[in-house]
Amino acid sequence: xxxxxxxxxxxxxxxxxxxxxxxxxxxxxxxxxxxxxxxxxxxxxxxxxxxxxxxxxxxxxxxxxxxxxxxxxxxxxxxxxxxxxxxxxxxxxxxxxxxxxxxxxxxxxxxxxxxxxxxxxxxxxxxxxxxxxxxxxxxxxxxxxxxxxxxxxxxxxxxxxxxxxxxxxxxxxxxxxx
Numbered sequence: 001x002x003x004x005x006x007x008x009x010x011x012x013x014x015x016x017x018x019x020x021x022x023x024x025x026x027x028x029x030x031x032x033x034x035x036x037x038x039x040x041x042x043x044x045x046x047x048x049x050x051x052x053x054x055x056x057x058x059x060x061x062x063x064x065x066x067x068x069x070x071x072x073x074x075x076x077x078x079x080x081x082x083x084x085x086x087x088x089x090x091x092x093x094x095x096x097x098x099x100x101x102x103x104x105x106x107x108x109x110x111x112x113x114x115x116x117x118x119x120x121x122x123x124x125x126x127x128x129x130x131x132x133x134x135x136x137x138x139x140x141x142x143x144x145x146x147x148x149x150x151x152x153x154x155x156x157x158x159x160x161x162x163x164x165x166x167x168x169x170x171x172x173x174x175x176x177x178x
Contacts, residue, residue, distance in 0.1 A: 039168045045131055045145055046124030048163045050153030055080050058087055058112035062099055065090055065111045076142045078154065079115050086144055086151055088115035093141075121146040122155070128163060131155055 001010045001024060008019035015025040054077045056065050065077050069092075079088040090111050098114040099106055121144045122131055131143055135157060145152040 036168055040129040040132070041127050043128055043167075044124060045122055045126050045128060045155060046152070048128060048131075048155060048167075049159045050145060051142075051156045051159060053078055053151065053154055056090070056111055057082075058110060058115075060111050062090075062095075062104065062106035062109045062111055062114060066095060066106065075156075076154065077111070078144060078151065079111055080151070084151070085149055086119065086121065086146060088112065088117045089119040089142065089144065090115040091142060119144055123147060124152050128160065132160060135160065 001012050001014070002008070003010060003017040003020060003022055003024065005022045006017060006020040008017055010018055010024065016022065017024055051074060052072070054068060054072045054074045056068065056077050056079055058079055058081065060068075060079075069075065069077050075092045077090045078086060079090060081087045088111075094114055094116060098104065099109070104114060120134065120138070120140070122134065124145055124147055134140060134143060141157045143155045145155055
């Protein structure tokens, strides 16, 4: 990181310039601006293309859930309780890790026994950069979007890539040419 005062090239993340001692804390934090970075920090997840929600009850069998996922061509199913509250998420990864690896009978096992309980949710008001960070840092391909206790939709990695390709890059091509 270059010191804005003496232009010394410091190690990224240092709080004080090693040459002149100037305060550098916070200078390397991302800020919303025009173009690609600005859109990722100023847009909101609620404006991104959300996947149609595939939902099942906790008592639905794993076999029925997988069949529904195949029919809907989605790699997940959200598990909703009787009140409509999100209780878990069941993904293709759960099929491999919790069903196949454990030799669980999908026809007699309830999805609630093998789902990922209490999944991380994001708000429609969060910026896309936050969703991308969570997906990369935690290995998620699907993030439920909720407002309070109400499920709004699901953001998939495909939705994020579609947003970047069509909305950010498509609308920011002039900025990229500069």
